[in-house]
Amino acid sequence: MYHKRPVNFAGIRGNAVLLGQRFVGEVLHKGSVAVDATAGNGYDTLFLANSVGECGRVYAFDIQQSALDITARRLKQFGLEKNVTLIHDGHEKMDLYIVPPVDAFIFNLGYLPGGDHDKITRPSTTVKALQIALDMLNPGGRISIVVYTGHLGAGEESRTVEEMAAKLDPRIFGVLKVTFINRSASAPFLIFIERVKKENENLAP
DSSP states (O other): OOOOOOOOGGGGTTOHHHHHHHHHHTTOOTTOEEEESOOTTSHHHHHHHHHHOTTSEEEEEESOHHHHHHHHHHHHHTTOOTTEEEEESOGGGGGGTOOSOEEEEEEEOSBOTTSOTTOBOOHHHHHHHHHHHHHHEEEEEEEEEEEOOSSTTHHHHHHHHHHHHHTSOTTTEEEEEEOOTTSOTTSOEEEEEEEOSOTTSOOOO
16 A cells, blocks of 8 residues: 655655655645646656545646556555546646535646647646636645756746746745756646635735
8 A cells, every 4th residue: 555654854855746745745644625627647646635635626637648557557556546537628728527615636738648748738728727726725725836948948938937926925925936056957847835814814914
C-alpha cells in the first residue's frame, strides 16, 4: 500500500512536484476533497488519493485519454482507485463535475511527460481553471501550481499565471512564489496559494 511519508528538504531538493505535494498535503486529511487538475502520469493523483483516504474523494482531469489510462493503472496498482473519479475533459470545465468546497488543487502545467509535446496547457484555459479553483477552495485550502518554462508557449503561460496570482486580494489569499535560484533559468517554479477568508466575509482594509 502507498503511504504518505514526511518529506524533509533534502528529499525534495530540486523536485518541484514533491514540493507541491508537501504544500497541499499539510491541509489534507481523511475525508478531504482534492483535485488533480492535470493528471498526467498519475503521481499527484496517487498522492492525493492516499492523503484523503477511503472516505475522501479525488477528481483527476486530463484531455488525453492515455494520461487517464496511465493514472488508472497506477491507482489500481496501489488499491486506491475506488475514491478517485477520472474525468476526460479540460480542467477549465471543473465546475461541471465538482460540487464545492474543495480542500486542495494540484496543477502541473506544460505537457504530458513522454507524451505529445504539442498538447500543452494554455494560458486562457489555465487561468479559467484557476479561477474556478479559487472560487471552490475551502478557507484554509491550498492550491499548488508547478509552472514549467522550457517548452514552446510556456513563457506566455507562466507570465499569465504569475500576473493573475499577483493580483489576488491579500486579505483573502496568501500567495507565494518558489524558485530554484541555483538552477537554469528554464527550471520550473511554483506558485502556492492558500485561502484565508471567505470572499463574502467582512474584510477590514
